[in-house]
Amino acid sequence: MIITDDEQIAKLAKHLTTTAKVPHKWEYVHDYIGYNYHLTNLAAALGVAQMEQLPGFIEAKRELAKKYQQFFENIPEIQFVSEQEHSQSNYWLNAVLLKDRQARDTFLEFTNENGVMTRPVWELMNRLPMFKDCQTGDLSNAGWLADRVVNIPGSVI
Secondary structure, eight states, X not given: OOOOSOHHHHHHHHHHHBTTBOOOSSOOOBSSOOOBOOOOHHHHHHHHHHHHHHHHXXXXXXXXXXXXXXXXXXXXXXXXXXXXXXXXXXXXXXXXXXXXXXXXXXXXXXXXXXXXXXXXXXXXXXXXXXXXXXXXXXXXXXXXXXXXXXXXXXXXX
C-alpha cells in the first residue's frame, strides 16, 4: 500500500506498480522497470482496518518503549536505543546497544535461554556466503552496529 498526498508521486507509483506500460492500443512498451503489484479488495480492506488502528498501535509501542527505557536506565552495560531530540519514533523495532559482539552474544544467549526471544539487528549482506565476493564500500559503521545491536520484543498484540 502506498499512501501519499502528492499527486505526481501517486501517478508514478501507480504507473510503476502496473508494469510501467506506456498507454497504447496494441504495443507493450515499458518506460521504467515496472512491477505487477495489484492490491486485492480483501488486502485493501485489511489495510484500511490496520490504518484505522495505527494511532493506537503507535501509542502502545511508544508506551512499551518508555517502559524499556526506564528498565535499562539502571543497567549501564546496555543502552536502549531511543528517539533523538526533535524527532518522534514509532518504535517499530525496539533495540539495545551493547559494548561489543561478545556482550551482544552473551545477552542473546541469556535472553533466549530464559524465554525472551531476542535477535541480532541484522547480518551484513557482504558477510553472507553468496555475497562474499561482491564489491563493497567502507562498512565499518554498519559492522560496528551489527556487532552490538539487539532487537528486543516489541509487539503490541
